[in-house]
Amino acid sequence: MEEKILKIINNVRENNQLAPLLKLDxxxxxxxxxxxxxxxxxxxxxxxxxxxxxDIFENGLVNTVGxxxxxxxE
Amino acid sequence: MNILLTGAxxxxxxxxxxxxLEKGNTVYAISRSHTSELAELEITYKGKLFFKxxxxxxxxxxxxxxxxEFVTNSIPLHGFVNNAAHxxxxxxxxxxxxxxxxxxxxxxxxxxxxxxxxIRNMIFNKTKGSIVHISSISAHTGYKGLAMYASSxxxxxxxxxxxAREWGALGIRSxxxxxxxxxxxxxxxxxxxxxxxxxxxxxxKEATDVLSVAKTVAFLLxxxxxxxxxxxxxxxxxxx
Ligand SMILES: NC(=O)c1ccc[n+]([C@@H]2O[C@H](COP(=O)([O-])OP(=O)(O)OC[C@H]3O[C@@H](n4cnc5c(N)ncnc54)[C@H](OP(=O)(O)O)[C@@H]3O)[C@@H](O)[C@H]2O)c1
Numbered sequence: 325m326e327e328k329i330l331k332i333i334n335n336v337r338e339n340n341q342l343a344p345l346l347k348l349d350x351x352x353x354x355x356x357x358x359x360x361x362x363x364x365x366x367x368x369x370x371x372x373x374x375x376x377x378x379d380i381f382e383n384g385l386v387n388t389v390g391x392x393x394x395x396x397x398e
Numbered sequence: 399m400n401i402l403l404t405g406a407x408x409x410x411x412x413x414x415x416x417x418x419l420e421k422g423n424t425v426y427a428i429s430r431s432h433t434s435e436l437a438e439l440e441i442t443y444k445g446k447l448f449f450k451x452x453x454x455x456x457x458x459x460x461x462x463x464x465x466x467e468f469v470t471n472s473i474p475l476h477g478f479v480n481n482a483a484h485x486x487x488x489x490x491x492x493x494x495x496x497x498x499x500x501x502x503x504x505x506x507x508x509x510x511x512x513x514x515x516x517i518r519n520m521i522f523n524k525t526k527g528s529i530v531h532i533s534s535i536s537a538h539t540g541y542k543g544l545a546m547y548a549s550s551x552x553x554x555x556x557x558x559x560x561x562a563r564e565w566g567a568l569g570i571r572s573x574x575x576x577x578x579x580x581x582x583x584x585x586x587x588x589x590x591x592x593x594x595x596x597x598x599x600x601x602x603k604e605a606t607d608v609l610s611v612a613k614t615v616a617f618l619l620x621x622x623x624x625x626x627x628x629x630x631x632x633x634x635x636x637x638x
Contacts, residue, residue: 366521370471370521370522371522374471374522
């Protein structure tokens with residue numbers, strides 16, 4: 325699951341000409357550390373939902389990579 | 399282009415469906431009933447028209463029935479036409495809450511949910527999609543008995559303008575077509591006298607042509623309208 329998230333995040337980063345990340349830390353902030361804006365976050369949600377059938381933003385905000393993992397583990 | 403269209407069984411929706419198919423689009427059509435006119439189109443345009451019976455008054459079910467079972471992410475959506483609507487007509491002092499809520503579910507809440515997931519589909523597939531809502535002249539010119547109905551159309555117009563602003567950066571457009579009174583099932587309960595009075599308020603003194611409305615919708619969906627967003631286009635015989 326974590327590998328798939330890394331792949332999805334790198335795909336989204338690519339839109340903004342950001343180099344791919346080699347790994348993610350649970351504490352990484354999606355906006356400040358990973359560099360995603362609100363459109364990128366929308367794309368991230370849509371791609372995660374397509375892959376895992378879970379809408380991570382459905383009930384409140386998700387700020388960090390660790391919070392995504394938690395939502396998907398629920 | 400792949401277009402999701404609601405209220406395709408008759409009236410304006412059926413006409414929009416025909417015009418879109420004639421132009422070579424693939425149409426994913428929704429309404430509660432499946433009419434013989436739709437069945438004929440399915441034969442003429444085999445593989446280009448898909449129908450699913452869905453009751454838009456059931457807002458909770460819309461995500462599952464439309465986007466999980468019908469238009470999934472594997473179908474890149476290029477357009478969404480919010481045409482289905484129910485006219486709850488009565489004077490304000492008779493307003494009944496459950497009737498009002500039912501109308502709002504069909505005319506406003508479900509369409510907003512449909513826009514949510516249509517945009518998500520467009521983001522996923524990276525399509526610069528076009529959204530068209532069908533409003534009504536009653537949101538701009540007052541008519542006795544149409545206050546509740548008109549208020550649902552006003553909500554759509556405001557939503558469309560803000561959709562345009564919010565998603566324009568991704569190339570996603572949102573516009574509204576504002577028809578005048580047309581000869582469809584929706585206006586069938588009006589008497590000749592009432593109709594004539596309504597038509598006399600227009601510059602052209604007659605019913606709005608359903609085909610003209612449908613062709614305007616098709617234009618707004620097309621690349622020819624690529625710089626048009628956040629607009630209300632009146633197709634109302636000049637109700638000014
Ligand atoms: N007629 C006019 O004078 C006039 C004027 C201005 C604007 N408009 C607008 O034009 C649009 C089309 O209206 P029309 O004149 O073509 O009306 P219509 O003949 O009554 O058609 C309405 C369409 O919406 C569908 N629909 C209604 N409730 C639904 C529900 N709960 N779930 C799914 N589908 C539903 C109907 O299909 P089913 O019954 O099979 O579900 C039908 O296909 C509407 O947005 C209307 O507000 C009409």
